[in-house]
Amino acid sequence: MSTSASVQSVSRSGSAFARRLAGSPALRLSGRRLLSAIPVLWGVTLLSFLMLNALPGDAASALLGINATPAEIRSFSIKLHLNEPLWTRYGHWLAGVLTGNLGTSLASPQSVASIIGQRLPVTLELVIYALIITFVVSVPLAVLCARWPRGVIDQSSLVLSMASISVAPYVLGLFLVILFAVHWSIFPAIGYTSLGASVAGNLHTMTLPSIVLAIPLIGFYTRFLRADLVEQMQSEDYVVTARAKGVSEWRILTRHALRNSFIGLLTVIGLNLATLIGATVIVEEIFSLPGIGFELLNAISNRDVPVVEGIVLVFGIAVVLANLATDLLYGVLDPRIRHVRARS
Amino acid sequence: MTSGEVLLEVHDLVQEFVLRDFGGTKGGVLQAVAGVSLELHVGETLGIVGETGSGKSTLARSVIQAPPPKRGQVIFQGQDLVKLSGRALKSARRNLQMVFQDPFTSLDPRWTVTRLVEEPLVAYAEGDRQERRTRVSELLDLVGLDPERHGGRHPHELSGGQCQRVAVARALALNPKLILCDEPVSSLDVLVQAQVLNLFEKLREELGLSYLFIAHDLALVRQVSDRVAVMYLGKLCEVGPVQSLFAEPLHPYTFALLNSIPSPDPTVGRRDTASVISGELPSPLDPPSGCRFRTRCPRAEGRCAAEVPELRELTNGRFVACHFPLPAREAVAADGKAPDPVVAVAPAPLWPAEPNGAG
């Protein structure tokens, strides 16, 4: 961190460092967050379990089809313990989870853990790729808009942002496929090449889905960041102080306001991460990417309870971790949080 | 005016706030009010002065049970408010109203003036609609607003002074005995401030009200109060009748405060730089041991760090919490006029010159 911090801590190194680490707000925050996430995650699994079981329809008839005889359904149910009471089954499942066993899929002999292990990287890559695209586009664009509010760039970006926020991913996906895959053959329409097999091939297949995922985000983040920057530039006193120093508008915008606006943006990102994860389901369906969302659709229609439970748990953990990461990032961006208040 | 009958008695009041760091981990306990005892008589105005962080506003909020204090007693008209809750508290609090600092945020922006003034009457089911409206008109008249012209307006259509009059009318609606004023004029301009101060005086005389008047402006407190209590870091330093307290402060902090006021009289000139109080307010999360003022006090000695000075009566009606109070001079000048404290008490030995390295 800072030179001053290191200068200070030189004299009392070693154990002092350990003490500082233990007393670090970031660690305490993480600990607290992870602890409080446990009941939430438990609630998530309970909710999904109840939902899948309480609602009409069952795995046996879903998997065996309409032509299955009652006897077949009964033996299938017994084999998979579907005839046991709800709470017993949930108890079994929960006990399994606590020992690290997510169970086995009803539809295939694969274990839930291995299914998730295969599918998760695809979804993760999609999300990260989309976020990178979003930031690369929206941050410079927002700064340009905020430099001349109501100027040409700002007005055109407003129109584009509105359109990008309002366009449904399935509509966007279809038209991008027609243009880039069918018409110009730049990217493939569907299919997936893993990162391990070929980096170029992977990027080739993932670019279009990531763009589809990113476009609404670009519109949203650009508008948000732009509004916050303009607000900072117009009504924050520290901006006036900087102007009074003789600092140029560009420098005020990029060195002063941007960092403060990122703090606000972070809140927004934290809030719609869950939505973003939801959106991957649709994108994976459109582009037939073998991600977790794609698997989820299958599992739901098959009433494959263990798989759905596993995926829900993974999604829940992802949201909790993402929120923790946002909170920790606050600490990096906002010194008011990083330092324990020395004064009040 | 003062009948001698005690209206409000506060015993050893303590109010704490748990501070939370980001993410909700407990950051520390802030004792905003650390054991305050005082009493207020019928018809009296008790001024409370102190700087930011002295806990004066928290004291007022605790008295009115919003929120209730952690410890201590607040005996109003013979009832301990701290022990009451629900309906009992509501009926006990009827005679105890409050006027807040910011006239705009203390009025719901979406309500009209009439409705705002009527609200306490509705809450206590006073009269029927017609009677309540008549009462609202009376109240608006009383505070110098025109019921016809201002009654239908929203707070943002009024000036700061007018909003504060609405807040006063609202506080008066239930004919309270005591009004807690939390910096009621500090956000107003000088001329408007004088108008509102005069309104408080007029109401005191006409309705026999008592006030607990909180302010950071000493001159203003002097103008309205019979007695003054000086607060520093959650504790009382000094309590006494307004004239003698201002004429001859006993507590070094009171002296420092008085000395910091710029006087609208250039002949007084710029005071001796050495008499300006040095240093910073210590963190209320970790207040100094013993006397809380000792870190900035030029008279501090070893005893001040070891022993908490209790508030004790030094001379008639003069209470001070200090081990080494400033010597009380002989009687106030015969004509009863208070000498200017800045001129009168400035000579050096009381306040040894110190190197001005702030902090």
Place this chain on the structure above:
Amino acid sequence: MSVPAADLLTTAPAQDVLGGVGAGPRVRSRLRNLEIIVPGALLVVLLFFCFIWPLLYHIPSPTVADLFEVNRPLWSPGHILGTDAVGYDVMSRILYGGRVSFEVAAAVQAIGLVVGGLFGMIAAYRGGWTEAVLMRILDVFIAFPSLVLVLAIADSLGPSETHVIWALSAFSIPAFARVARAATLRLRDQPFIVAARLSGTRTWRILLQHLAPNLAPQLLTFSLLGASLTIILEGALDFLGYGVPPPTATWGNMIATGQSFISVYPQYVLVPSVFLVATSICLNMMGDGLRARWGVR
């Protein structure tokens, strides 16, 4: 939430009166008005054609196919937007599909506003245990991938408009609750709320007469933005096959069925897409415009 120490001890000094002057020149405010009026008017027109026009004028039924009139191009006589591969009148399907979109959006937002709004408001205002318990429940819904919930509800209840509404409310209720809670937390310690409490006003009165009116602008603009999202999501459910089933017309299932003909008859996808996106843009613009005008974030 945490109590910032500085807020307890400091008092905000008065701001100079002129600080607020000069915020918006005339041109800007006129633009602001246009940003609200234009999308608003477009929405009214669309609503009129979806709900009232079919009552006044006879239009072809959206679910009765004319087998002799298939794959008609745009602007055909009698079929302004042509007919599709089955012989349905596209215009009529757009209008009836719009009904579904608007009904779903309105119902989902209304449920979210009432249930979620109350939930968040009470949680934040009551504080203490009530808040802790309510917020934990809310956390579960936030951490829960809502789409899973939606898909599961839609899948097991079977496809129908009512079920889509229930399913999508799983999205809107937590969202409203979160917004209402954050806004209530900001208002809760405002002096006017404290003043109301001190003048003896009962809690439910404070909730309904002080808090709710002050929350309304924020929740209403939020519901416009939410309605746009709902329309998109309703389409997504149709698209994934969990929504309102054919032959009932919806924009989503028109896009989904049109997908197969996209290289030959792109208008089957294009026309409903244009309506869907345009409606969504109008709602977003209105929400944004009102948000700026009312000064809520």
Place this chain on the structure above:
Amino acid sequence: MASATAAGDAAPPDVRLGPSPLLEVSDLRVTFHSRAGNVYAVQGISFSIEPGQTLAIIGESGSGKTVSAQAMMAILPRTAHVTGSIRFNGEEMVGRSERELRDYRGRCVAMVFQNPERSLNPTMRVGSQIAEAITTHLPLDRKQAHERAIELLRMVRIPAPERRFYEYPHQLSGGMRQRVVIAIALACGPAVLIADEATTALDVTTQAQIMDLLLDLQEETGTALLMISHDLGLAASYAEDVIVMYAGKVVERAPTKELFAGVRMPYTQALLDAIPRIDTQPHVLLPVIGGRPPDLSVIPAGCPFAPRCPEVQQDCRDQAPPLKQHEPERWWACWHPYRKGAGQ
């Protein structure tokens, strides 16, 4: 920075040469255009400051004192329309380009703001904020700027400046923050320092510390100090000369001692009367005048104070009295002023 090299080319203006005053404002008018109509915030004010002088501008909120200061600092928002003249060392500043004004701000005229809570960037170390003020105008490298910043911190009497350099604004108390703002203002040795309600947000004891500091620094550096305040007491204690503003106009100007010895303009008297004084008796009613300051969206025909003035006569309503020099060093704008010694 580009501006730093520009600053290096142009020789810093020598404040002590030339017959003209340091800063001369004549017939300054500031109008805000808004939807509700125009607001004539400053309606033609004229005054000048000599090197080393301490001048106070007193007025209530809306009197135009802060707007005048912002105009002198050239930091008014774009919606403000400025006419008249502001001359620094004889050079006209109204109508200059943004680039030229950047060199002027902070180097020729600097400002200390009202609210130390908000006038520093919360996410930037205080040292960097001071160093930025230095490097904007002076061709110093990082290390030199760092040293100079620490020197400035020492100059404004902040204890342990080497450590404070690395702290963030929230780690400092209000008084300390205001010292940092003063250090920023003094970074490039400005000829005029404007203190806009610099102590209003502070407690009385802190206010005394800050005012003493400002006056000591003024003695050391020889800058002119322009105090903007609503507090007549503050002006009486610290300023040599006082200007009283009402409704966008200067209504009286006099040396402090003479002003308080005998006020001429009834508004000034009203202002003086309305202040509770430390030597008045309890429960004494203050002499107050009724009414409110005039609406600034219209320029009144007569004296703006006429509707509230106890001495008002017909000519006051007909024609606005101009600000004229009536006695040596005394100006007032009134048709019927109090005579010497009267009105007290």
